[in-house]
Structures are given as C-alpha cells and as structure tokens.
Amino acid sequence: MIRRLKTDSFKKPALVGGLLLVFVLGLANFPDFALRLYPDSFLDGQLRRIRRNTIRIQGRLDCAEATLSALDHVRENGLPHFHEGFSYPSETGEKQTTRRVKAQQTADYAELTELDYLRQRLGRLRKNDE
Amino acid sequence: MNGPSKGTPLRRLVIRVFAGAILCVLSAYALFTFLIYPFYGLRGFDREQYEAAIMKAAKDFAPSESLAVSSLIRSRFEALGENEDAYAWGSVSLLSPRGDRVYLWVSLKWYGSWHRWRRDSIFIMADPRDRLFYAESVLALGSFKKTIYAIQNYRRETLRQVREVLLDRNPS
Numbered sequence: 001m002i003r004r005l006k007t008d009s010f011k012k013p014a015l016v017g018g019l020l021l022v023f024v025l026g027l028a029n030f031p032d033f034a035l036r037l038y039p040d041s042f043l044d045g046q047l048r049r050i051r052r053n054t055i056r057i058q059g060r061l062d063c064a065e066a067t068l069s070a071l072d073h074v075r076e077n078g079l080p081h082f083h084e085g086f087s088y089p090s091e092t093g094e095k096q097t098t099r100r101v102k103a104q105q106t107a108d109y110a111e112l113t114e115l116d117y118l119r120q121r122l123g124r125l126r127k128n129d130e
Numbered sequence: 131m132n133g134p135s136k137g138t139p140l141r142r143l144v145i146r147v148f149a150g151a152i153l154c155v156l157s158a159y160a161l162f163t164f165l166i167y168p169f170y171g172l173r174g175f176d177r178e179q180y181e182a183a184i185m186k187a188a189k190d191f192a193p194s195e196s197l198a199v200s201s202l203i204r205s206r207f208e209a210l211g212e213n214e215d216a217y218a219w220g221s222v223s224l225l226s227p228r229g230d231r232v233y234l235w236v237s238l239k240w241y242g243s244w245h246r247w248r249r250d251s252i253f254i255m256a257d258p259r260d261r262l263f264y265a266e267s268v269l270a271l272g273s274f275k276k277t278i279y280a281i282q283n284y285r286r287e288t289l290r291q292v293r294e295v296l297l298d299r300n301p302s
Contacts, residue, residue: 048210055208059219062206063235063255066221070233070256079258080230082195100262 043126050119057112064105071098159288167291171298172247177240180207180218183247184236188222191252194294197224197232209240216240218247221255232257259283 027033034042074080137145171190175183184205192199205220219237226232237250256262261279 051210052215055210055217058206058208059217059237062219063237066204066233066235067255067262070221071262073231073233074256077230080226080232081228082197082226082232082258 043122047119047122050115050122054112054115054119057108057115061105061108061112064101064108067101068098068105071101162292162295163288167295168248169246170295172238172249175247177209177216177245180216180238180240180247181205181220183238184218184220184222187236187238187249187252188224188234190294190298191234191236192224193297194290195224195254197226199223200225200231203233210242214242216242217250219250224254259286 028037031042171186172183175186181202185199185202188202189199191197200223203221203223205218207216207218209216217237217239219235222234222236224232224234233255234252235255236252238247239250240247254260261283264279
C-alpha cells in the first residue's frame with residue numbers, strides 16, 4: 001500500500017527559496033563574514049560558547065576525578081552489594097578501567113587548554129577592535 | 131491505473147489501533163524522559179540553593195536503587211553570567227542496606243529563562259554494572275553483546291527513572 005508521490009503538487013520555488021535561505025544564513029554565520037557583518041555579537045556568542053564548553057569540561061574532569069576515587073574505594077573494599085540477587089559482570093578488567101578513565105581525563109585536560117587558548121585569542125581580538 | 135489497496139475495514143481498524151498505540155507509547159516515553167523526569171522534584175529551589183537541589187536529586191534517586199543517602203561529599207557551582215544559565219555538580223555518598231558505601235554523581239543545570247533546575251546526569255560512580263568493569267574483549271566494538279548490553283542498560287535506567295518518580299512520596 002505504497003502511495004505514489006504527488007509530483008505535481010511539489011512546491012519547487014519554496015524548496016529553492018528554503019535552500020537559498022539556509023545557504024545565506026550559513027554564510028552569515030561563517031567567521032569571515034560574521035566578523036564584518038556583526039563583530040560584537042559574533043564574538044560575544046563565541047565567548048559564551050567557549051565559556052559553556054569550559055564549564056562542561058570542568059564538570060567532566062571533576063566527574064573523572066570522583067570516579068577514580070570511587071574506583072579506589074572499590075579496589076580497597078570490593079564491589080558493593082545493592083540488593084539480593086544482584087548480578088555482577090562476568091569478566092572484569094580493572095586495569096583497563098583505570099586506564100580508560102585516566103585517558104578520558106587527559107583528553108579533557110587537553111581540550112580545556114585549547115579552550116583557554118581560544119578564549120585568550122578572542123579576548124585579544126576584542127581588545128584590538130576597541 | 132488502479133488506486134492503492136486499502137484492505138478490509140477490520141484490517142484498517144486494527145492497523146490504526148496498533149499505530150495509535152505505538153504513537154501513544156512513544157509520546158508518553160518522550161514526555162517522561164525529556165520533560166517530566168529531568169525537572170521532577172526540583173521545583174522550588176533557587177539558583178543559589180544548588181547544594182539543596184543536588185541533595186534532593188540524590189534523595190529521590192537513592193530509594194530507586196534500594197540505597198540511602200549519607201552525605202554530600204563535594205559540590206561546585208559555575209554560572210555563565212548573572213541571571214543566566216548555570217551548572218552545578220557534585221558527588222554524594224550513599225549506603226547500601228548491607229552498609230557498603232556507594233558514590234553518586236549528580237549534575238544539574240539551571241535554566242535562567244525558566245528559573246528551574248534540571249537533571250543533566252545522575253549515576254552511581256564505579257557501579258558494578260558499569261561498562262567500565264567489563265574487559266574490552268567482552269564489549270568490543272561491533273560486538274552483538276555490546277548492543278544487548280547497551281539496550282539492557284537503557285531499559286534498566288528508564289525503569290529506574292519510573293521507579294524513582296513512583297517511589298517519591300513527598301514531592302516538593
């Protein structure tokens with residue numbers, strides 16, 4: 001019961017117009033154009049984006065640190081029992097676990113450094129504009 | 131050209147009822163997961179009351195895993211600007227009925243325009259059921275076991291969220 005596509009009611013001008021609008025909006029958001037068209041609000045938006053990402057990564061780092069302490073606790077005291085009949089993983093990989101958490105932490109630190117550098121660059125750009 | 135076959139009225143009715151039921155289930159799921167659960171029980175906490183909000187989220191979470199809240203270990207608050215979105219996160223210590231200590235991670239987001247806290251993420255750290263505890267060979271990329279594990283985890287978390295809302299007898 002596949003209905004045939006009604007090609008005669010297809011709105012071609014609307015599609016072309018929509019695509020053109022998306023193209024123009026995308027172009028206006030491109031840094032080279034945006035810095036000439038609306039530099040202040042563009043830089044403000046970028047700073048806010050960087051600030052938001054920085055906060056999120058700080059959260060992830062704190063989470064990784066807390067997970068590592070929780071893993072230390074598990075290593076010292078064993079896996080906790082939540083309730084009767086609680087099922088455990090059949091194969092554990094403790095070394096891999098710690099390594100994975102630490103690798104994630106390193107990647108987060110690297111991203112944080114990069115964001116910090118970007119923020120400084122944007123700050124300098126804004127000062128130069130003023 | 132013949133038009134598309136529409137089947138018998140009974141068949142059409144069955145298909146419509148079935149499609150309607152699926153749509154209802156999906157809508158209810160989306161409504162619960164994206165609107166009800168994230169904000170549930172966090173009404174009434176101000177932007178500065180982030181520690182109280184974290185503790186409330188932990189207190190709501192604990193019974194759904196048969197645990198009890200012990201204490202707030204650490205928390206942190208970061209804001210984008212005045213009267214704007216803010217983030218708060220922290221770890222809370224929980225106790226199992228046998229006395230085992232478990233650590234919970236709570237991450238909340240404050241919506242400046244809505245004046246409400248929302249659960250960003252909440253989970254037990256170093257949970258024995260966590261993917262962290264499985265060797266890479268068990269949950270390898272492309273492995274069927276990995277898919278089953280992911281589905282089971284998702285189902286368990288959704289059921290836990292429903293349990294959390296149902297078990298909360300003193301909603302704020």
